[in-house]
Amino acid sequence: MFPHMDAAHQQQVLQLFVRHQARIRGFIVALLGDFAAAEDVLQETFLVVQRKADTFAANSNFIAWAFQIARFQVMKAQAQRRSAAHRFSDEVIEALAASAPALPFDEAKLAALPGCLEQLAPQARRIVELCYQHEHKPREIARLLGWTAAAVSVTLTRARAALRDCVERRLAKETP
Amino acid sequence: MNDERFAYLLDQHFNGELTDAECAELSAHLLHSAADRARFWDRAETHVLLHEALQRQTAQPEARPARAWWQPAAWWAAAACVAALCFAWSWWRSHPAAPVALAEPEVAVVMQMAEARWPAGAELRPGDRLRPGLLRLEAGLVRLRFFSGASVVLQGPLELDLKAPNEAVVLRGKVTASVPPVAEGFTLATVGWRMIDRGTVFGVNVPTSGNAELHVLKGKVDLRANAAAAQARSLTTGQAASLGNDGTLVDVPSQPETFPSENDVFARAATQQSDRLVGWRESSRRAAQEASLLLYYDFENADHEIGIIRNLAPAATKASDGVLIGGEWAEGRWPGKNAVAFRRVGDLIRTLPARQLPAATFVVWVRFDASFEQRQTLLLSPKVGPGQVYWLVWPEPRRGPAAALAFVKTDQAGRDRYALAHGVLTAGGVGRWLQLAVVADAARGKVSHYLNGVRVSEQDFGDSLAMDLNELVIGNWGYTREPSSFVGRMDELAIYRRALAAEEIVRLYADGKP
Numbered sequence: 274m275f276p277h278m279d280a281a282h283q284q285q286v287l288q289l290f291v292r293h294q295a296r297i298r299g300f301i302v303a304l305l306g307d308f309a310a311a312e313d314v315l316q317e318t319f320l321v322v323q324r325k326a327d328t329f330a331a332n333s334n335f336i337a338w339a340f341q342i343a344r345f346q347v348m349k350a351q352a353q354r355r356s357a358a359h360r361f362s363d364e365v366i367e368a369l370a371a372s373a374p375a376l377p378f379d380e381a382k383l384a385a386l387p388g389c390l391e392q393l394a395p396q397a398r399r400i401v402e403l404c405y406q407h408e409h410k411p412r413e414i415a416r417l418l419g420w421t422a423a424a425v426s427v428t429l430t431r432a433r434a435a436l437r438d439c440v441e442r443r444l445a446k447e448t449p
Numbered sequence: 450m451n452d453e454r455f456a457y458l459l460d461q462h463f464n465g466e467l468t469d470a471e472c473a474e475l476s477a478h479l480l481h482s483a484a485d486r487a488r489f490w491d492r493a494e495t496h497v498l499l500h501e502a503l504q505r506q507t508a509q510p511e512a513r514p515a516r517a518w519w520q521p522a523a524w525w526a527a528a529a530c531v532a533a534l535c536f537a538w539s540w541w542r543s544h545p546a547a548p549v550a551l552a553e554p555e556v557a558v559v560m561q562m563a564e565a566r567w568p569a570g571a572e573l574r575p576g577d578r579l580r581p582g583l584l585r586l587e588a589g590l591v592r593l594r595f596f597s598g599a600s601v602v603l604q605g606p607l608e609l610d611l612k613a614p615n616e617a618v619v620l621r622g623k624v625t626a627s628v629p630p631v632a633e634g635f636t637l638a639t640v641g642w643r644m645i646d647r648g649t650v651f652g653v654n655v656p657t658s659g660n661a662e663l664h665v666l667k668g669k670v671d672l673r674a675n676a677a678a679a680q681a682r683s684l685t686t687g688q689a690a691s692l693g694n695d696g697t698l699v700d701v702p703s704q705p706e707t708f709p710s711e712n713d714v715f716a717r718a719a720t721q722q723s724d725r726l727v728g729w730r731e732s733s734r735r736a737a738q739e740a741s742l743l744l745y746y747d748f749e750n751a752d753h754e755i756g757i758i759r760n761l762a763p764a765a766t767k768a769s770d771g772v773l774i775g776g777e778w779a780e781g782r783w784p785g786k787n788a789v790a791f792r793r794v795g796d797l798i799r800t801l802p803a804r805q806l807p808a809a810t811f812v813v814w815v816r817f818d819a820s821f822e823q824r825q826t827l828l829l830s831p832k833v834g835p836g837q838v839y840w841l842v843w844p845e846p847r848r849g850p851a852a853a854l855a856f857v858k859t860d861q862a863g864r865d866r867y868a869l870a871h872g873v874l875t876a877g878g879v880g881r882w883l884q885l886a887v888v889a890d891a892a893r894g895k896v897s898h899y900l901n902g903v904r905v906s907e908q909d910f911g912d913s914l915a916m917d918l919n920e921l922v923i924g925n926w927g928y929t930r931e932p933s934s935f936v937g938r939m940d941e942l943a944i945y946r947r948a949l950a951a952e953e954i955v956r957l958y959a960d961g962k963p
Contacts, residue, residue, distance in 0.1 A: 295501055298497075298501075299493070299494075299497035299498075299500075299501065302493075302496070302497050302500060303463075303489075303490070303493035303496065303497060306462045306463050306464070306465045306467070307465045308500065360472065361472070361476060361479075362476060364480060365476045365479050365480055368479060368480055368486060369479060369486060369489060369490075372483065372486040372487065372489075372490065373490060374490055377490060377493075377494060377497075378494055378497050378498060378501070379494070379498075382494070382498055383498050383501060383502055386498055386499065386502040387502060390502070390503075395675065399640070401499065401503070402503060404464075405499045405500045405502075405503040405504070406503040406504065407582075407583045407610075410464060410465050410466060411464050411466060412466065416657065417608065417620045417621060418620075418640055418694075419640075419658055419659075419694065422466075426460065426461075426464060426466070429460070429464065430456075430457075430460050433460075433492075433495050433496070433499070436495060436499065437495045440495075440498075
């Protein structure tokens with residue numbers, strides 16, 4: 274519709290991206306299951322958002338629009354992966370993207386997490402840090418700690434469950 | 450579907466460890482059940498929030514140089530950014546998680562290194578400051594000085610989790626700590642143990658598999674096991690122990706010679722640097738034979754007292770030798786390599802290459818010693834008018850803290866035309882030797898900036914007027930009172946009469962890399 278890109282509009286779109294980038298990253302991380310690859314896809318998504326800013330209608334749902342771009346970038350990245358292992362088909366990605374919550378990744382839950390992390394046992398906390406802060410895969414963590422990969426996976430699963438419960442409990446307490 | 454099995458498959462997916470068969474199994478369920486898709490997003494939330502929460506606690510750009518500007522992955526994106534939007538982009542890059550993330554204080558400084566090999570994109574150099582976070586070294590020796598005062602020699606392959614100015618966790622590899630009295634209490638930990646210095650030199654070895662070992666070379670170390678039941682112990686000079694993660698401790702023979710010492714690092718670093726210098730001299734001699742060189746200063750063939758820098762280009766005239774005005778001789782990229790240090794506003798080099806060039810390439814090795822908040826001139830042709838060129842560091846405070854590289858030429862109508870590489874010079878670049886290059890190619894009407902062998906921008910200059918290189922001033926801005934002089938060192942400068950290809954600039958970078 275607009276032959277020339279409106280610079281102010283584009284600036285606004287990029288600000289929206291910056292504001293919601295944690296959500297967009299989360300959406301990509303969920304679909305890819307790989308933090309490093311997600312960071313690359315997030316960059317690609319940013320570049321496309323920048324290029325296509327003029328196709329975003331002001332006051333419409335930015336997250337939905339950005340997720341749509343991110344979804345295509347995830348498919349593109351999947352197609353470029355060498356191995357077929359751990360790769361959702363486009364069909365699965367579409368089905369998942371269509372059922373993604375409108376406003377995923379709750380800020381209140383994020384705020385409750387640090388307190389819950391404090392309550393983890395030291396070993397579990399260490400493993401959670403290695404996984405989420407240092408972005409090691411369970412296999413690498415196992416090598417670093419001299420554990421079996423299965424033991425690390427189980428610890429991670431339990432830690433995630435404990436943290437999920439703790440966050441739910443804290444939020445329940447806060448709401449009267 | 451079995452709930453437990455589905456939860457397991459989801460975990461495998463989020464751990465990045467799904468097998469082909471598991472992926473097919475999970476996919477089938479996600480495709481056919483809306484309830485399973487809802488559970489996918491429910492589980493994803495915990496996974497994503499954990500990542501976000503822990504990344505916000507990280508904020509350690511130096512210890513995780515993956516986010517730093519000299520990493521190649523950042524380049525293409527920086528190059529792709531449209532002028533008006535670079536600020537948003539660089540803001541986003543520098544705030545990967547939280548808009549207001551307080552950086553944790555620095556914990557250590559990289560002092561020396563010998564034959565150090567780092568993971569790609571995570572190269573560190575002497576002088577780099579480290580924040581809390583994981584440090585990985587693939588091979589070689591590195592010495593760190595913690596801010597508590599403790600000196601630590603690392604031998605790769607190694608993974609060290611930097612915790613605080615007086616604490617680190619050895620996840621793998623060999624570490625020798627020399628702790629002066631001021632840093633008593635410095636602690637190295639392994640997964641199962643904490644080793645607290647009581648005035649010592651001690652070594653810790655954490656092999657890939659098997660028990661960690663502590664060897665006390667001198668003094669005393671207190672040992673605490675994380676396992677609750679285990680006893681506290683102290684080891685003194687000449688004692689060594691093998692430490693089980695469960696808190697078991699077995700005395701072993703002391704082998705101080707198997708741990709790297711500070712002197713090992715000094716000696717090997719010196720050898721490596723002199724090897725690099727010899728290597729550079731060889732490639733520099735070859736490079737000086739290139740027929741298209743207009744000017745080549747290696748700063749080695751200089752008359753120090755008189756201050757004449759010889760132009761080594763084939764067929765160079767005497768007039769194109771550099772005359773050093775102000776400035777001081779200093780050490781270059783390696784001990785034994787000469788450089789000129791520019792400090793004051795009036796420090797500069799003058800020369801008369803006496804050429805008008807339609808195409809040229811400028812390549813220089815410099816170390817900036819002041820922040821990029823001020824304009825700094827690398828070189829310029831001082832005669833005002835069409836064809837005048839200047840090459841400078843161009844701060845852009847309204848875009849953000851990082852400065853641009855600028856190449857400017859005055860066109861026929863007397864207007865300045867700019868080629869800018871935005872946001873490429875950040876605080877992390879101060880104090881490091883950098884290769885900067887500009888390729889100005891009139892035939893294609895393009896100007897490209899390079900930093901450390903990587904093209905960081907390419908622009909249509911829209912002007913093919915020849916560049917006036919009759920006269921050149923290096924390191925200073927000739928006219929204004931406003932300080933725009935270069936503050937730092939320069940130890941190699943080449944100007945070619947043609948546009949060099951990207952591969953040629955990469956090769957020059959590889960030959961000259963400190």
